[in-house]
Amino acid sequence: xxxxxxxxxxxxxxxxxxxxxxxxxxxxxxxxxxxxxxxxxxxxxxxxxxxxxxxxxxxxxxxxxxxxxxxxxxxxxxxxxxxxxxxxxxxxxxxxxxxxxxxxxxxxxxxxxxxxxxxxxxxxxxxxxxxxxxxxxxxxxxxxxxxxxxxxxxxxxxxxxxxxxxxxxxxxxxxxxxxxxxxxxxxxxxxxxxxxxxxxxxxxxxxxxxxxxxxxxxxxxxxxxxxxxxxxxxxxxxxxxxxxxxxxxxxxxxxxxxxxxxxxxxxxxxxxxxxxxxxxxxxxxxxxxxxxxxxxxxxxxxxxxxxxxxxxxxxxxxxxxxxxxxxxxxxxxxxxxxxxxxxxxxxxxxxxxxxxxxxxxxxxxxxxxxxxxxxxxxxxxxxxxxxxxxxxxxxxxxxxxxxxxxxx
Amino acid sequence: xxxxxxxxxxxxxxxxxxxxxxxxxxxxxxxxxxxxxxxxxxxxxxxxxxxxxxxxxxxxxxxxxxxxxxxxxxxxxxxxxxxxxxxxxxxxxxxxxxxxxxxxxxxxxxxxxxxxxxxxxxxxxxxxxxxxxxxxxxxxxxxxxxxxxxxxxxxxxxxxxxxxxxxxxxxxxxxxxxxxxxxxxxxxxxxxxxxxxxxxxxxxxxxxxxxxxxxxxxxxxxxxxxxxxxxxxxxxxxxxxxxxxxxxxxxxxxxxxxxxxxxxxxxxxxxxxxxxxxxxxxxxxxxxxxxxxxxxxxxxxxxxxxxxxxxxxxxxxxxxxxxxxxxxxxxxxxxxxxxxxxxxxxxxxxxxxxxxxxxxxxxxxxxxxxxxx
Numbered sequence: 158x159x160x161x162x163x164x165x166x167x168x169x170x171x172x173x174x175x176x177x178x179x180x181x182x183x184x185x186x187x188x189x190x191x192x193x194x195x196x197x198x199x200x201x202x203x204x205x206x207x208x209x210x211x212x213x214x215x216x217x218x219x220x221x222x223x224x225x226x227x228x229x230x231x232x233x234x235x236x237x238x239x240x241x242x243x244x245x246x247x248x249x250x251x252x253x254x255x256x257x258x259x260x261x262x263x264x265x266x267x268x269x270x271x272x273x274x275x276x277x278x279x280x281x282x283x284x285x286x287x288x289x290x291x292x293x294x295x296x297x298x299x300x301x302x303x304x305x306x307x308x309x310x311x312x313x314x315x316x317x318x319x320x321x322x323x324x325x326x327x328x329x330x331x332x333x334x335x336x337x338x339x340x341x342x343x344x345x346x347x348x349x350x351x352x353x354x355x356x357x358x359x360x361x362x363x364x365x366x367x368x369x370x371x372x373x374x375x376x377x378x379x380x381x382x383x384x385x386x387x388x389x390x391x392x393x394x395x396x397x398x399x400x401x402x403x404x405x406x407x408x409x410x411x412x413x414x415x416x417x418x419x420x421x422x423x424x425x426x427x428x429x430x431x432x433x434x435x436x437x438x439x440x441x442x443x444x445x446x447x448x449x450x451x452x453x454x455x456x457x458x459x460x461x462x463x464x465x466x467x468x469x470x471x472x473x474x475x476x477x478x479x480x481x482x483x484x485x486x487x488x489x490x491x492x493x494x495x496x497x498x499x500x501x502x503x504x505x506x507x508x509x510x511x512x513x514x515x516x517x518x519x520x521x522x523x524x525x526x527x528x529x530x531x532x533x534x535x536x537x538x539x540x541x542x543x544x545x546x547x548x549x550x551x552x553x554x555x556x557x558x559x560x561x562x563x564x565x
Numbered sequence: 566x567x568x569x570x571x572x573x574x575x576x577x578x579x580x581x582x583x584x585x586x587x588x589x590x591x592x593x594x595x596x597x598x599x600x601x602x603x604x605x606x607x608x609x610x611x612x613x614x615x616x617x618x619x620x621x622x623x624x625x626x627x628x629x630x631x632x633x634x635x636x637x638x639x640x641x642x643x644x645x646x647x648x649x650x651x652x653x654x655x656x657x658x659x660x661x662x663x664x665x666x667x668x669x670x671x672x673x674x675x676x677x678x679x680x681x682x683x684x685x686x687x688x689x690x691x692x693x694x695x696x697x698x699x700x701x702x703x704x705x706x707x708x709x710x711x712x713x714x715x716x717x718x719x720x721x722x723x724x725x726x727x728x729x730x731x732x733x734x735x736x737x738x739x740x741x742x743x744x745x746x747x748x749x750x751x752x753x754x755x756x757x758x759x760x761x762x763x764x765x766x767x768x769x770x771x772x773x774x775x776x777x778x779x780x781x782x783x784x785x786x787x788x789x790x791x792x793x794x795x796x797x798x799x800x801x802x803x804x805x806x807x808x809x810x811x812x813x814x815x816x817x818x819x820x821x822x823x824x825x826x827x828x829x830x831x832x833x834x835x836x837x838x839x840x841x842x843x844x845x846x847x848x849x850x851x852x853x854x855x856x857x858x859x860x861x862x863x864x865x866x867x868x869x870x871x872x873x874x875x876x877x878x879x880x881x882x883x884x885x886x887x888x889x890x891x892x893x894x895x896x897x898x899x900x901x902x903x904x905x906x907x908x909x910x911x912x913x914x915x916x917x918x919x920x921x922x923x924x925x926x927x928x929x930x931x932x933x934x935x936x937x938x
Binding site: 188189190191192194195196197198199200201202203204205208245246247248249251252253255256258259260433434435459462463466467469470471472 | 584585586587588589604609610611613614619622623624625626627628629631632661662663664667669670673675695696697698699700701702704717720
């Protein structure tokens with residue numbers, strides 16, 4: 158074993174050194190250049206022509222081209238692009254999906270309206286997305302996915318009564334799994350973690366579909382962690398990971414769980430190779446910083462460049478992540494608080510409340526987190542960590558309000 | 566074999582990972598009158614999605630595969646970018662290169678072309694990739710007759726108009742004004758020269774002794790003469806040099822500026838010129854003007870607004886100077902009768918100035934590095 162490591166290291170060094178030098182030289186001279194040989198590899202494509210997903214996409218594209226005016230094939234292709242974007246964290250596929258849908262102007266088919274709703278919620282145009290899903294349901298009242306997505310948006314907006322109505326509609330349609338997932342989350346978000354956990358578990362028992370199981374197991378992991386049961390949460394996350402499907406949301410939630418459990422070394426292993434996805438790069442950078450690894454500087458810098466690039470495009474959908482980056486990696490509580498507050502005007506899930514509370518606490522500005530504290534009080538959300546953050550902020554608020562404490 | 570595969574995997578991990586980001590192209594255009602030059606960076610991945618670059622289907626794009634399609638890439642891209650200034654501008658790809666951005670390799674198209682009209686607004690119509698990727702954005706940096714503007718080109722804002730109007734000229738003027746002020750503030754040699762000439766303005770030299778002037782008007786007149794002479798002189802040479810009519814080697818200019826500070830300070834300690842200091846200011850001001858000009862040359866003067874920018878820079882230098890005078894004169898006048906001013910500020914200050922300027926002179930004239938960077 159030791160010997161094999163040694164020979165590996167030797168050949169490794171033989172290849173790496175010249176390449177590292179070349180990479181350094183390339184980055185130092187980052188200017189337009191003319192490659193010297195025709196064989197120089199410039200770009201590796203995400204999909205190879207023979208890949209399974211490439212073949213599937215090619216078939217769907219051909220299907221759409223064969224019937225350019227038909228909504229069905231277009232909706233299938235757009236949905237496939239969107240799913241690929243979610244799995245790989247690669248927003249180019251979202252753009253491809255949008256372009257497919259845009260060819261139809263104001264789409265008149267339920268399937269197209271649902272995909273356009275998905276794309277709009279991705280861009281945080283929640284109002285537009287709700288309209289699209291409603292229009293799809295008007296065209297096809299049995300379109301369960303439209304109810305499920307409306308519920309998801311209402312959960313993000315912390316409108317639990319409206320979400321519950323969508324859950325009820327799913328029950329009326331006889332969709333037990335979707336209903337269980339929907340109402341379990343409404344319960345969990347609105348102050349009933351134990352009941353929510355049980356409902357999600359019942360939903361899990363109703364389905365063999367790996368996609369549904371992955372989603373439910375991930376949410377069970379989150380709810381178990383909020384209930385203060387890390388071992389149980391871990392078992393759910395591991396079961397979800399064992400399904401072997403790429404899923405950006407699962408990896409981000411698992412990374413956050415490990416960070417909260419003070420296990421940053423495992424984050425570096427679990428998310429290795431996922432630097433290209435911004436939200437996972439954030440978790441990697443936080444883990445490297447916690448371990449004081451040499452690559453921490455590079456990761457944080459790369460993340461900063463990604464946010465700067467998104468800013469150039471006028472993209473504001475990453476504000477929650479950018480707030481975390483500002484707070485935890487740059488120690489800039491003021492900027493973090495501004496971003497977290499702007500984000501909270503649009504998204505109000507527990508994680509959005511958490512970064513707002515943390516940034517407000519770090520900035521010593523209890524008033525800025527008032528919307529999150531109001532939500533904690535109104536929803537009765539039971540996560541001990543968030544409750545503690547809320548209480549600490551009450552103390553900060555009192556200190557600021559007391560006559561002698563204003564200057565602190 | 567497995568070991569080699571593992572090593573290769575390690576190797577891949579060691580290389581920097583590329584970002585997943587939405588598609589952007591980077592379009593830099595410079596329109597000066599009729600003439601258009603520019604550079605357009607488009608991701609190879611995007612070109613592949615539109616045109617299919619991976620000829621051998623191995624999932625990798627090589628330079629050979631790109632090179633074989635250069636004409637097609639140019640036609641595809643230029644067909645999706647229209648510029649109008651008094652009519653359609655003709656654009657061509659002058660060269661094809663490769664560059665790296667955070668999400669991978671980009672084809673770099675060097676653009677050149679011309680428009681029917683040398684003035685008026687510029688209209689730009691951009692539609693690259695929009696039919697395939699609705700989230701694609703063109704990030705534009707446009708230099709229009711010397712003023713720079715930026716814009717994000719999207720399917721909703723694909724056509725945009727840019728005016729080369731009064732506002733941009735004013736902004737141009739303001740930019741050079743600020744540069745002028747900034748330069749006098751960071752140009753310690755100019756400040757020290759001016760102060761060396763101003764220090765004795767609140768004093769008179771009589772019977773080998775210095776004493777304070779009787780009236781503020783006396784000091785003010787002296788200062789006005791000195792500052793005006795300095796200004797007129799350096800404006801002349803600044804303009805001559807900036808317009809490229811006269812050129813002096815920078816080492817000679819910088820050394821002469823240091824020498825002027827030495828002589829001005831020395832004149833305070835052992836007066837040779839007392840009455841007509843404005844002539845000294847004028848003579849050496851000619852040299853300092855060449856110094857200012859070198860900054861302006863580095864900044865680059867826009868051709869269309871040459872005179873305006875030159876005027877702005879000059880006025881900026883004057884503004885900076887007047888700020889120094891306004892801070893200095895009342896203070897010096899108030900302290901003129903004290904021994905503190907005559908011995909410590911006047912004599913001590915001149916001595917210190919002399920020492921620093923001598924050092925500069927030696928550094929610059931003999932190209933040495935003694936203390937300053």
